[in-house]
Amino acid sequence: MSGVVKPRVEHPGLPRNALGLSRRAYEGGMSTLCAGCGHDSVTAAIVQACFELSMPPQSVAKLSGIGCSSKTTAYFVSGAHGFNGVHGRMPAIAAGASAANRTLKYLGVSGDGDSLSIGLGQLGHAIRRNMDMLYLLENNGVYGLTKGQFSASADLGSKSKKGESNDHEPIDPVLLALALGATFVARSFSGDKEQLVPLIKMGLMHQGFALIDILSPCVTFNDHEGSTKSYAYVREHLQTPIAADFVESRREITVSYAAGEAVSVEMHDGSNVLLRKLDSSYDPTDRSAALAYVQERAAINEHVTGLIYLGEGRRHFHERHNTPDEALNSLAFDKLCPGSAALERILSRYR
Amino acid sequence: MPELASSPAGVNDFVIKFANVNGTGSASANSLIMKSIFRMGVPVVGKNFFPSNIQGLPTWYEIRVTGDAWMARSGRVDVMIAMNAETYGRDIAEVSPGGYLVFDSTWQRPALLTREDVTVLGVPLAQLCTENFEGARARVLMKNIMYAGVLAALLDLDLEVMRGLLVESYSKKPALVDANMKAIGIGYDYAREHFDCPLPTRVEGLGLTRGHFMMDGNTAAALGCVYAGATVGAWYPITPSTSLMDAFRGFCGRFRVDPETGRNNYIIVQAEDELAAIGAVIGASWNGARAFTPTSGPGISLMNEFIGLAYYAEIPAVLFDVQRVGPSTGMPTRTQQCDLLSCAYASHGDTRHVLLFPANPEECFYMSVQAFDLAERLQTPVFVLLDLDIGMNDWMVPDLKWSDDFQPDRGKVLSPELLEKIERFHRYLDVDGDGIPWRTIPGVGEKGAYFTRGSGHNQYGGYTEDSTEYQAVMERLSRKFRKAAGMVPQAVSNGDGRASVGIVSLGSCDGAVCEALQVLRAGDLAVDYLRVRGFPFGEEVESFLADHEIIFVVEQNRDAQLKSLLTLETAVEKRKLRSVLYYSGLPISSGCIVEGINSALARGEAA
Numbered sequence: 001m002s003g004v005v006k007p008r009v010e011h012p013g014l015p016r017n018a019l020g021l022s023r024r025a026y027e028g029g030m031s032t033l034c035a036g037c038g039h040d041s042v043t044a045a046i047v048q049a050c051f052e053l054s055m056p057p058q059s060v061a062k063l064s065g066i067g068c069s070s071k072t073t074a075y076f077v078s079g080a081h082g083f084n085g086v087h088g089r090m091p092a093i094a095a096g097a098s099a100a101n102r103t104l105k106y107l108g109v110s111g112d113g114d115s116l117s118i119g120l121g122q123l124g125h126a127i128r129r130n131m132d133m134l135y136l137l138e139n140n141g142v143y144g145l146t147k148g149q150f151s152a153s154a155d156l157g158s159k160s161k162k163g164e165s166n167d168h169e170p171i172d173p174v175l176l177a178l179a180l181g182a183t184f185v186a187r188s189f190s191g192d193k194e195q196l197v198p199l200i201k202m203g204l205m206h207q208g209f210a211l212i213d214i215l216s217p218c219v220t221f222n223d224h225e226g227s228t229k230s231y232a233y234v235r236e237h238l239q240t241p242i243a244a245d246f247v248e249s250r251r252e253i254t255v256s257y258a259a260g261e262a263v264s265v266e267m268h269d270g271s272n273v274l275l276r277k278l279d280s281s282y283d284p285t286d287r288s289a290a291l292a293y294v295q296e297r298a299a300i301n302e303h304v305t306g307l308i309y310l311g312e313g314r315r316h317f318h319e320r321h322n323t324p325d326e327a328l329n330s331l332a333f334d335k336l337c338p339g340s341a342a343l344e345r346i347l348s349r350y351r
Numbered sequence: 352m353p354e355l356a357s358s359p360a361g362v363n364d365f366v367i368k369f370a371n372v373n374g375t376g377s378a379s380a381n382s383l384i385m386k387s388i389f390r391m392g393v394p395v396v397g398k399n400f401f402p403s404n405i406q407g408l409p410t411w412y413e414i415r416v417t418g419d420a421w422m423a424r425s426g427r428v429d430v431m432i433a434m435n436a437e438t439y440g441r442d443i444a445e446v447s448p449g450g451y452l453v454f455d456s457t458w459q460r461p462a463l464l465t466r467e468d469v470t471v472l473g474v475p476l477a478q479l480c481t482e483n484f485e486g487a488r489a490r491v492l493m494k495n496i497m498y499a500g501v502l503a504a505l506l507d508l509d510l511e512v513m514r515g516l517l518v519e520s521y522s523k524k525p526a527l528v529d530a531n532m533k534a535i536g537i538g539y540d541y542a543r544e545h546f547d548c549p550l551p552t553r554v555e556g557l558g559l560t561r562g563h564f565m566m567d568g569n570t571a572a573a574l575g576c577v578y579a580g581a582t583v584g585a586w587y588p589i590t591p592s593t594s595l596m597d598a599f600r601g602f603c604g605r606f607r608v609d610p611e612t613g614r615n616n617y618i619i620v621q622a623e624d625e626l627a628a629i630g631a632v633i634g635a636s637w638n639g640a641r642a643f644t645p646t647s648g649p650g651i652s653l654m655n656e657f658i659g660l661a662y663y664a665e666i667p668a669v670l671f672d673v674q675r676v677g678p679s680t681g682m683p684t685r686t687q688q689c690d691l692l693s694c695a696y697a698s699h700g701d702t703r704h705v706l707l708f709p710a711n712p713e714e715c716f717y718m719s720v721q722a723f724d725l726a727e728r729l730q731t732p733v734f735v736l737l738d739l740d741i742g743m744n745d746w747m748v749p750d751l752k753w754s755d756d757f758q759p760d761r762g763k764v765l766s767p768e769l770l771e772k773i774e775r776f777h778r779y780l781d782v783d784g785d786g787i788p789w790r791t792i793p794g795v796g797e798k799g800a801y802f803t804r805g806s807g808h809n810q811y812g813g814y815t816e817d818s819t820e821y822q823a824v825m826e827r828l829s830r831k832f833r834k835a836a837g838m839v840p841q842a843v844s845n846g847d848g849r850a851s852v853g854i855v856s857l858g859s860c861d862g863a864v865c866e867a868l869q870v871l872r873a874g875d876l877a878v879d880y881l882r883v884r885g886f887p888f889g890e891e892v893e894s895f896l897a898d899h900e901i902i903f904v905v906e907q908n909r910d911a912q913l914k915s916l917l918t919l920e921t922a923v924e925k926r927k928l929r930s931v932l933y934y935s936g937l938p939i940s941s942g943c944i945v946e947g948i949n950s951a952l953a954r955g956e957a958a
Binding site for chain 1: 389390563564565566574577578579580581582583585602605606607609612613614615616617618619620622623624626627628629630631632633634635636637638639640642656657660750751752753754755757758759791792793794795796797799800801802803804805806814
């Protein structure tokens, strides 16, 4: 939430996207997070993804709650409107904002405190409503701004910086999203840009609710020995059954894999997701298998990352409400107000 | 509990009360009677006293027939229709001397449950239904319709008017019209045969209801939302506000479905709780839609954090608080004006909010439209404070007017064209010196992009922890709020303004105060009346308070919340204010106001 604006000095040789914009056009204010914070890497991945997708900056709406993660919406795409709401209630703002204008891309950034404690109900209902949005959950297992309390995603037995042991089982947002019927569920690691950038691109293009749980270590309060959300621990315990690549609609699919290894899934706008199986037994379109897989791996202390589930068939928020293709906030007043003649007809029913 | 010893009941001036069991279909019979009287041109006041229950508990409905067109309860009961054996004892006790009681004489009441000063009329309704109708459910329903027939004879109601209403109600099931008319006929004939019909308390057709209709305030407020162009409604169901969203949904079904595409030009989000409901309203308003939430006191409590965000980040929002009895869950189906303070100062930190106080469904409609204009003009939450009495009871309302030239005031929103003309956009900068900054709607373009936050911010929209920058924004918010005093609906006064005694009241107290004024003035008390219709209070409120020596503040809560608000927010000397409080949960009647003022004056408080 810095008031410091980065000077937009652009080297003429910077790569440009289809809109003629450089990557710098997707940056935001200067981060005020701790040096080395995983969240800053996520911010960089968002910038990269929006740049690569050639998104007009004003077509994005950035939404967040309260906490370190929620501050980051000020650090990317400064040409987009942003809304830093109240703690745990970003999904409600997203519901209203999306209701008013379905034509924008809603990018929500939240954390484990914001999403899994104070805002667990709202997250659940955003999934239930199948809001058309990408929801990034920057997950570090700890409350940073209040100096190091365990969050609801902290693993049982993991140690705090002060050496206390966590007595509660974690709430895993991936399992939650799978159980509640989300159609795009992924997990990644802030330190794995190669994996994260394509996932963010897919999530932005997915129609309906897309959740990416991003393990994003807190360098100040949760990066020590005994933590299961430290850089070292996460790196050693990642397990990725599927490699997913995003191929834009206007690009030909040139990547080729050995037969039987890769599957291409077409998205609503004509772009494709290329899925490459790293674990041949894994099927990312089978919800219950995905649930079982994530649970089994968690039992042996492995964080399953990558695109975990991609499904179809659930109507999203606007389909359920049968709204017009244009934004409700753009409808002319004469379409909304029935007028004086109709009023007389209405009153006649009450005489 | 007769509260006002008014003149004895008579033609076009009496109260019928129905004591029923909840869930037996009595509502349609009671509404048929009220509507028939209304259609005969005689003004009526309908009040429903119902339990927080789906089936089985006692419920009452009261119709005041008032040729003088009073708007409040009178406190009398002249004809009691005692259909609930469980409450028979208290029902007969409630009848005013000289009144009548009709009961189902299929089973005889013990003789002790009579009163010498009440005429008890027995009609064997259950027996007549058993003899004439098949099926248990039909017999229960027809029993209610049958007492409507009895009343038609006793009160001299026009059977053709009743038939007309039934024809309209059952346009899709015409067979029901004949069945209902048969029941009415049986009741009617029985009464004509056994009693001296009509009673002295009877209806004589007048032409006084022309140009009027019957509607509850929630429906009128919902209609206002439709006419104001609201497209997003977010809510969590709560009594007594639920019917507001139900009505909005109904109107949208008629007027907001695109005839060509079949798409809905509205969204109703049934949220997981009130926090999410107000969050969605704020998100939608931030994004340029007109959005609202209907709720009641417990919902306002839950919404507090978000309300503070909307105040500080300057986002429009329209809230309808249909007040019910508190504290806590309180009595959800009873009325009170108990959320004045919790709405005026909702949320932590220094916050003050714009409130509108409709007194009847007519004002619910107009103030609902105005609430959206004010919320967008002032970029702040606006609360419309109804109560259960206004929101859920059917009121006689003068025809609503609508000008097709009406254009909503969307406030200071920078269009892409305006944005193009300015050098730089700063969200919270007071460029016009009126305390109201310009805003932009997401999607307008990079030049208009800004970051909305509830954390400390400066006038440029940047994050701040700097005292001076923080205070500059807070000062401007204060200026903006003071400006609102001249924009909310003005208080209305009654009287020449020269009396030394004044009454200040608001909302649904109005009908009772107006009736009390007549009694007080007839008793040679010079008294002026001011009804406040909005907060912050305007100059006219200050003047009224300054110009009167003794001011009675009439309101429906225990803690004198309006009096507190006047004390806090005007220059009035506290010693001038007296309270007349009524908070039983039933709508106030004139009796307690007359009594409260007269006894205070008799105690010498005027000195």
